[in-house]
Amino acid sequence: EAQVTQNPRYLITVTGKKLTVTCSQNMNHEYMSWYRQDPGLGLRQIYYSMNVEVTDKGDVPEGYKVSRKEKRNFPLILESPSPNQTSLYFCASSLGGDGNSPLHFGNGTRLTVT
C-alpha cells in the first residue's frame, strides 16, 4: 500500500531534549515536505526537499533541522525543543516539486513540549 509513515504518533517531551520525528514514503517520490498545523493557522511549511541531499527552508524553519540522505526518508529534528513547538506535525510527499503533483500526507505526529 502506498503510504507516508510517520513515527511516533504522539510525543511528550521537555524543553531542550533533542528529538527526531521520522518520515518514510514507499512511492519513490522525489519531493518531501514537513508542515505544522496549528488551530486557526492552517498548515505551514517548515522544510522541504526536492530530492536526495537537496533541502530548503519553508515558511517557519526556525528551531528545526532536516536531512535527506535517502530518497524514502525525511526526518525532522528538533535540537532543543521549546513549548512554542507544541503542534501537530505532518510529513508529505509528492512525485515532483512542480506544484501540480498532489501531496500525500502521513497521519501526523502530535508533539507536546513542556
Next chain:
Amino acid sequence: AQSVTQLGSHVSVSEGALVLLRCNYSSSVPPYLFWYVQYPNQGLQLLLKYTTGATLVKGINGFEAEFKKSETSFHLTKPSAHMSDAAEYFCAVSAGYSSNTGKLIFGQGTTLQVKP
C-alpha cells in the same frame, strides 16, 4: 506570492442539504488550486484539484469546485451532505507551473458539521 482565505471556520448543515465551503485566493501567477479533507486523527487527503482546462472540477465523494478567475474563488460544493462528510476541509494554492518549490499555501481550514 500566494495566499488563501477560507470564509467561515465552522459550517453546519443538515444531512441532505447543500454543502458550500468558500475559498478565495490571491496569486501573482496562474495558480493551481486544491481542496483537501482531514478526518479526525488522520492526515489530509486530496479531494480535487484544478490546474488548467475545465474550470469545473469534480472530485471524490461527490464534491466539486469551480475555478472563477474573475472572482479569485474556488468554492467547494456538494449537492447533498452525508454524515460521513463531517471533517475539516482545507483549500490550498500553489504557484502552478511557475513553482520551483512545490509549496502549497493552505487556508485556515473549515470544519464541516453535519446534523442528522
